[in-house]
Amino acid sequence: MFRRTLLHAAGAAALVGMARPSLAATPLIDEIRSRGVLRAGLSTFVPWAMRDKQGKLIGYELDVGTRLAADLGVKYEPMPTAWDGIIPALLSGSFDLIIGGMTVTPAREQSVDFTEAYSFTGIAIVASKKVAPGLTTLEAFNRPTVTLAVRRGTGAVTLVQEKLPLATLRQFDDDAPALQEVLNGNAAAWLTSTPKPAFAAVDHPDALYLPLEKPITAQRDAMAIRKGEAATVAVLNTWIAARKADGFLAERFHFWFEQRSWLTQVQS
């Protein structure tokens, strides 16, 4: 998930002078251990984090957070937060860190520190069989007659502007209306984070197809933490390395991103 918003910037700017001074005194990791609770901010994005039929939070990030807390010997407390305000909420101390599939970007690194990446996603394209049939190269979409639907403030917007400058760009507030626009035949294709394009093609086999086999770009997702917590970042990096080595992260990633047996937990 790669998003930027004006509010992000505004909120972060408003908080520059407000960082809590008490935090510098004890390392965050000690505070978490003595409190016995790991509070992690996240936002609902399928399949990173979502609600099951019981209203419980499930998803890749929940598995990562639960395991991290268990390994630290503390309780895991997910804090659902609106994505637009997640960095300001972290900076104001509403939670300890963000475990929410946040993509590492230079702009975000200005206000938060990132751990090593623990999942790798990308931006992919799914196209309409009716409006743009039979295209197999990215270059084929770089024409003024081609309308592309993307979600506002995401990496997909930057991607279209850089790699498909001739195409007509239409931006939406959310992924669902962007997909709907392609289904309605008003746009040729939808660009967004993997695995959504692949899942959409499976859901609407009559209307959609995947023009490219691989994602167009790759991105790294990592945990975000307030600046100046080097000791805590080191602990988290050690944990990520260990869970990469024993295959836990890869296995969970496979479960949430590469197949959809979890779908029955969400929809009836």
Added chain:
Amino acid sequence: MLAGFIGFVIFRVQTVLNYRWAWASIPNYILRWDPERGWVANLLLQGLATTLRLSLWSMALASLFGVLIATGRIAQNRLPRLISGTYVELMRNTPPLVLIFVGYFFVSSQLMPLLGIDAFVRGASPEVLQVISVAFGEPRLLKNFISATIVLALFEGAYVAEILRGGIQSVEVGQWDAASALGLTRWQSLRRVILPQAVARMVPPLGGQTISLIKDSSIISLISIQDLTFMANDVAASTTRVFETWITASAMYFAVCFTLSLGFRKLERRLAR
């Protein structure tokens, strides 16, 4: 006529939208069956409860702010007039989204640590926690809830103040003169002569403002208060049933606001008598 229009819209939506309607998963997100506890409120109903709690406390607090500011606005001294006037104009002429966003992070990071809410919740007895969850929702999120209530009340208070001031000043100046001619002090005139007339004029706009507050409270979802809008967003994203979820959430807002509308209409009639 209305039914025909709605039917036409539904027909057009069906033909234009390539959308497969599926309402099946929605009712479960309002009420769900728990094998141990029977029927329990799920996300949407929990969200509605938060919206109602938030609206109730904000309106109470906004009324308090409103009375204070309105008193300042009609004061004879220039200083309170200047302060309250600045407040009202500042609140009314800046976008609520920015006010809420910046105000919230200021309140929650500067004001809340001073009040020691987190420490209080951690040390509270089970009985106290029980009271907190009924009145304010989940104790763990009390800090956020109070911050949001204060911010929303600060914002709505400006409008309440203007309604109160408008009501008082709409009473003819002659009434003040007559009251003072009878030997009443300024406070006595206000309480015995002006307010009884003004209140009847304030009720309709105050009702409108209350309803407006309930709907405005949805922007609080941006700062992660898990109100109806926040929950609807979560449900819509999780189930991918976007239209169904939002139509359901709208119906819930409508039910609450319409009930209030009827209540205020009754109150107006009683006061008009």
